[in-house]
Amino acid sequence: MPKAPRKSSQEGRGTGSGDERTQLLRRIAELEEREAHARYIVQAVGVSIWEEDFSRVMEELRGQGIRDVRAHCAAHPGFALRMLELVRVVSVNDASLRMFRASKQEELLSSLHHVILPESLAVFIEELAALLEGRPFFQTESVVQTLDGQRLEVLFSFAWDAVTGRVDRVLVTLMDIGERKAAERALQESEARFRNMADHAPVMMWVTDTQGRCTYLNRQWYDFTGQTEEMGLGFGWLSAVHPEDARLAQAIFLEANVRRASFRLDYRLRRADGEYRWAIDAAAPRFGPGGEFLGYIGSVIDITERRRREELLRFLVETGATLASSLDYATTLSTLARLAVPRLADWCLVDLLEDGSVRRVEVVVADASDEPLVERVRGFPARLDGNSHHPPTKALLEGRPVLLPEMPPESLPWHAHDEEHARLMAVVRPVSLIAVPLVAHGRTLGVISFISTSRSGRHYGAEELSAAEELARRAALSLDNARLYRDAQRAVRLRDEFLSVASHELKTPLTPLALKLQMLVREVEAQRDSPIFQRMLGHLEVSLRQVRKLSELVNDLLDVTRISSGQLRLEGEEVDLAALVREVVARFQPQAERVGCSLSLEVDGPVMGQWDRPRLEQVVSKLLSNAIKYGAGHPVSIRVEAAGARALLVVRDQGIGIEPHTLPLIFRKFERGVSERHYGGLGLGLYVTHQIVQAMGGTISAQSTPGQGATFTVELPLPRAPRAP
Known part of the structure; x- marks a missing residue:
């Protein structure tokens, strides 16, 4: 079986090198993509970013063996400017072009002299110190200027790559903080104005945070209480409040703080000289633009003098009422x-x-x-x-x-x-x-x-x-x-004593005079055949009437003195009011006929009660006499009846009547319902009548319409009926 052909070593290395190359190219592509992405971020971000080369600066510092750059710059004022010329700007982002009013990067890539201000040299010196000391980052606030000379307030950030150790390449970021600084200055100015206003205000003022801790007290507080800031801020202000008031004042304040509600309270506040003075403390909650609770701002006013005036006023009011009571x-x-x-x-x-x-x-x-x-x-x-x-x-x-x-x-x-x-x-x-x-x-x-x-x-x-x-x-x-x-009172007593003596002295000759006149009437009546009989009898009757009238006036004076001295005595006995009134009406019949009055009496039956008979007869006589006197030529009606637990005596005439403004006064001493020139009298009859009726437990009232007569009503208590066994 034939063997497979073996790959040559060159062929194997070629294949391996191709894989490595592919990976390297992929890595390079990734890095380029990341760099592009980073550059995109740098360009897109709204912060000014500068890349600066400090290599020549570092060579100079090392060459001179400078270790403490701050001290060296302080000893050599021009050194920092010379170092600034050695800094090379490598690149800037688009935000830098916009911030510094540059149309292209080349305008900013030259020396930093055209953007650095003298007062910002301290930041540059601190930058050099950070490089020498190995600090990779620091941040501070500084100022720079645009190419057209506009001043900018910026947040300056300085960084170098501590990993690679490249201290010669520095990344600087600049953030425009002008609006923030303007807001801070406005806030500081506002606070300064507030403090100036508060310190010159005529009252003590204070400010708290959300927890109720005092963060500010104005100068008036410290001048008044003698406290220092360390003593008064927080809850230290309570130590100046009277011990008896401090706990309640704190409780009211903290309770209001929980509810975010306004409050007002009074307490005694110790002055610097040790005297406690009354003060009124009032405050309202503070809220931010979003409705968030910020704390309280309040005022404290010394009200000691006002309280003293109010107390004096109350004292005078009470005094006036008390003095008037006696x-x-x-x-x-x-x-x-x-x-x-x-x-x-x-x-x-x-x-x-x-x-x-x-x-x-x-x-x-x-x-x-x-x-x-x-x-x-x-x-x-x-x-x-x-x-x-x-x-x-x-x-x-x-x-x-x-x-x-x-x-x-x-x-x-x-x-x-x-x-x-x-x-x-x-x-x-x-x-x-x-x-x-x-x-x-x-x-x-x-x-x-x-x-x-x-x-x-x-x-x-x-x-x-x-x-x-x-x-x-x-x-x-x-x-x-x-x-x-x-x-x-002394004059009244003297008058009453005089009236009492005078009344007794007048009454002494009146009694025998009345007796003598009555004897003469009887003797004249025995000589009816005398030619002067009628004339003499008429004169004697007139004289008797005048004596009786004078006796009534004297008796009224005596009664007034008895009433004033509390010596009016009543002797109660069983009396039939109806029978008594019938007797009095019969006695006044001749007098009524002389002035053309007709008397009519309305009685349903006996009205028995326990009264003083002579005094009751005096009351009936006075009312009937007045009715005939002021109702001459008109009928007079008298009614007697029992109405429940009261006996009623009503005397009504149809004469001249009583004016409305006079009616409430007729039962007073020496008061009259008509002119004394036409009707005479002392103005005592109704006063004595009222006092007698009142002494017997009764009441007397009057009703009248001018020109239509008057009605007098006497009410007297009747004895209670015995309960059934």
């Missing part, structure tokens, strides 16, 4: 002093001017431990002949308020009446004082003094002086009213 002279003085302590003063002194001398009538102190000093202080009132520098005396003499914002210990002898007074003032330890005269209707009644001591440390100013003046004005009017009321 017309008692002593109560007004005591109330006046006690209202001021401790809200306005630690001590309050009231001096009154009476009969040319001054008397200290009230001393009130806030601290109980000062009570032992009260009587001693009472002994040093204002004195018309005393030290004119003594504040209460000065206010009294000059008729205007005295304000002492400061009273240092060394000034006390100057303000005291004598040495003993100065020693007492030193014990009281005043630090500030206001003395205001009490003036009403141009008359000085006294002076009120408000003293602040070292216990409270309060210092008076314009606000307190204004409040003290207003209090003194109201107090003076109240005091004057109380004095007038006291004088009026």
Whole structure:
């Protein structure tokens, strides 16, 4: 069997070499494809990419043995520029042409001098240092310029191939960050403007992040609280809030922070001098363009003076209401002093001017431990002949308020009446004082003094002086009213005493006069045959009527004095109101006939009750007398009935009536429904009637239409019916 021909070694090598060549060509094609793809990416990317040759630069650095290029450049200012001339730009991408306003690559492949600015040399020096130190990459911000001289802000990236060790070939990327830097500058300028505005704002301001941590406090906060940034930022600001308010303030703030809601709260804030001041803290949430929560911006305002004004206003309102609630002279003085302590003063002194001398009538102190000093202080009132520098005396003499914002210990002898007074003032330890005269209707009644001591440390100013003046004005009017009321009460008592005495004195001769007239009537009636019988009888009847009228007036005066003094007495007994009214109507029948009135009585049956018979008869007589008097020539109707638990007496006339504006007043003392020139009277009858009815547990009312008469209705309580067993 013949053998297959053997391949020659040359033939085998040829075939093997062909495979290797094919693989090599395929590898080269892949590399070319990758390079093309990389070049496409380099050209398509929007970042400026430069390939630079630093071989000549490295030769120069090594040749000179330079190890610290930064120090060398600092010692030789022109060295960096000379090194820049040795750098050769190998290639740039299309983005570089667009960025640097070049029309073709050749314009950028020359020296870097036309794109590097003096202030960007520091970046080039750092690039040289990275090459010498073996750092394959670094990045920083820099500035360059375009071929037409436009300045560009760029993010500069420097890299060389550390794998192959080719430090002479460098890849540099430049990203235009001009818009970002402009936005950053705008933001910085905005923040700077905000900080400048906030630092010059008349209020304290603050800013927080999303977690509620304070990131900014303005200068006013630090000036007010004495805190530093390290102390105040974060949640450190709470350490300046009063311990009693801090926990609540933090809780309200954090709760609002969770809800992203506005808030407002009051708390006491410690000032740099240690004094706590009331402040109002208000803030609103901040949101970004997309609605994202950014934190809060808020303000803190010292409202101590405003709160003080509001408290003073409330104090004056309460004071006015309290002072107006009493017309008692002593109560007004005591109330006046006690209202001021401790809200306005630690001590309050009231001096009154009476009969040319001054008397200290009230001393009130806030601290109980000062009570032992009260009587001693009472002994040093204002004195018309005393030290004119003594504040209460000065206010009294000059008729205007005295304000002492400061009273240092060394000034006390100057303000005291004598040495003993100065020693007492030193014990009281005043630090500030206001003395205001009490003036009403141009008359000085006294002076009120408000003293602040070292216990409270309060210092008076314009606000307190204004409040003290207003209090003194109201107090003076109240005091004057109380004095007038006291004088009026004294005058009323004197009048009532006079009326009582006068009534008794008038009644004394009226009784025997009435008896004498009645005797004369009987004697004249016995002489009916006498030619002067009728004439004498008429004169006597007129005289008796006038005496009875005068007796009624005197009795009204006596009743008024009894009512005013609380001496009106009632004796209850079983009375038939219907029978009593029937008797009174019969007695008034002649009088009614004389003036042309007809009396009609409507009674269903007995109306029994427990009343004072004489006084009840007085009520019926007064109402019937008025009906006949003001309804002359017209009929008068009287009705008596029991209506449930009340007895009713209704008297109606058809006379002149009562004007609407007068109707509510007719049951008052000395009030009249008509002119006294036409009808006479003292204006006491209905007042006494009203008081009697009221004393018996009843009521009386009136209804009237002018020209159509008046109706008076008396309601009296009836005894309760016994319960069935």
